[in-house]
Amino acid sequence: MSFTISKKHELVPTIHRIDVEALRLAEKAMPGQFVILRIDEHGERIPLTIADFDASAGTITLIFQEIGKTTRQLALLAAGDQITDFTGPLGRPSEIRGFGTVVCVGGGVGIAPIFPIARGMREAGNRVISVIGARSESILFWEDRMDEASSELYVATDDGTKGHHGFVTDIVQNILERGERIDRVIAIGPPVMMRAVAGVTKPFCVKTVVSLNPIMVDGTGMCGACRVLVGNETKFACVDGPEFDAHEVDFTLLMNRLAMYLPEEKEALERYEH
Ligand SMILES: Cc1cc2nc3c(=O)[nH]c(=O)nc-3n(C[C@H](O)[C@H](O)[C@H](O)COP(=O)(O)OP(=O)(O)OC[C@H]3O[C@@H](n4cnc5c(N)ncnc54)[C@H](O)[C@@H]3O)c2cc1C
Ligand code: FES
Missing domain, CATH: 2.40.30.10 (Translation factors)
Structure with missing residues (x-):
């Protein structure tokens, strides 16, 4: 088929x-x-x-x-x-229910997966504060859809061409410092961004969820390729995730494993383009 x-x-x-x-x-x-x-x-x-x-x-x-x-x-x-x-x-669906106020953070291509979560959270009655970011305005997409799905939307670009000049984490930090109650943060984007969001929310003790993107092969929990460490326990992101408690994730291991096949990937691309 x-x-x-x-x-x-x-x-x-x-x-x-x-x-x-x-x-x-x-x-x-x-x-x-x-x-x-x-x-x-x-x-x-x-x-x-x-x-x-x-x-x-x-x-x-x-x-x-x-x-x-x-x-x-x-x-x-x-x-x-x-x-x-x-x-x-x-994979397991996102946990969507009435939490209260939820902050949805999407970085780069991570804006795409955060969109249905923000929409679902809003439909479940939450106040949804969304923060999206990209390197530059020219590669920022779905601002309109995120705006519709959110009660409040903030934009950040690394080069300052749109919204806040800086990272999404600066905005998340500001939101937390405003002192209003935040019940949950969900962040999806490059591992380095998700790790930074986890670092910002941890001192505020706000439950934070990230969607991990390790290398996957079968997607059924059989091959072990997507092994990640969460709270010192081995998990398979394809069946146990991909969403996990951000404060428990070993991001260094995730990033090391993502880079494991870089020479082979480079060679495959060169061969394909040739
Ligand atoms: C659960 C999950 C959801 C994802 N969702 C998206 C998405 O919505 N949009 C998007 O652009 N990307 C997404 N990705 C990443 C995407 O799978 C990789 O970009 C893609 O596999 C790269 O393949 P490639 O042959 O083009 O690049 P390659 O040159 O083969 O690899 C480039 C990089 O992509 C990653 N990668 C390579 N193979 C895999 C693989 N089999 N599984 C996972 N990562 C791999 C590695 O970090 C690698 O260094 C997701 C990954 C996971 C695990
Ligand atoms: S992709 Fe094989 S165990 Fe998850």
Whole structure:
């Protein structure tokens, strides 16, 4: 069975949106879950978070950044093209219920997975304060959708081209220092950003959840590739996560394991581009 891409466009340079026809997945998908796809029978399996889902249209929306061979190859596909394997929804859904005031933080391509969580939190009756950030305005996307999903939205760019000149963590720190009660923080983005958010919220004792992105292969808890350390216990992000208590995550191990295959990844991309 193969899966058809119904829509495809580049949102901002190197970040693309694809909508894939997958009725069964679209009916079951929940915020926080992901799919594992393989473009063709020779391809590598890669995980991508479900950025949106539409059960009536039977589609799943993915947002991905061109980073290596497979994402570069995916970026070249167009509406009407087919993907060989499309497995999901995988992982545990985000815990969404009435917490009170929730801060949703999305950095870079992490804005995509934080969007359905912010929307779900708002629908569950929470006051949602969202903070999104990117290196520059030119690669910031879905500000409009995040605005709709949030009670308050703040933007940060590293170069100051939009919103606060600096990091999302500066804004999170300001929000916490305002002294109002914050019941939960959810942060999704590069590991270094998630680690920084965890560092900011810890002294305030605010429960903080991050979505981990270790290398995954089977997505079923069998291969061990996605092993992470949380509270000194080994967890498999594909079945036990991908969301975990940020104050318990060993981010150094996560980052070391993510960099494990850099020479092979570089070589695969060079061979592909050649
Ligand atoms: C649960 C989960 C959800 C994710 N959601 C998104 C998303 O919504 N959008 C997005 O742009 N990216 C997402 N990623 C990261 C995405 O899977 C990688 O960018 C992609 O696999 C890179 O493949 P590549 O061949 O293009 O690059 P490569 O050159 O092969 O790798 C580049 C880097 O990507 C990471 N990576 C490589 N292979 C894998 C793999 N099999 N599993 C996980 N990471 C890998 C490593 O850090 C690696 O150094 C997610 C990762 C996980 C684990
Ligand atoms: S990806 Fe194989 S155990 Fe998680």
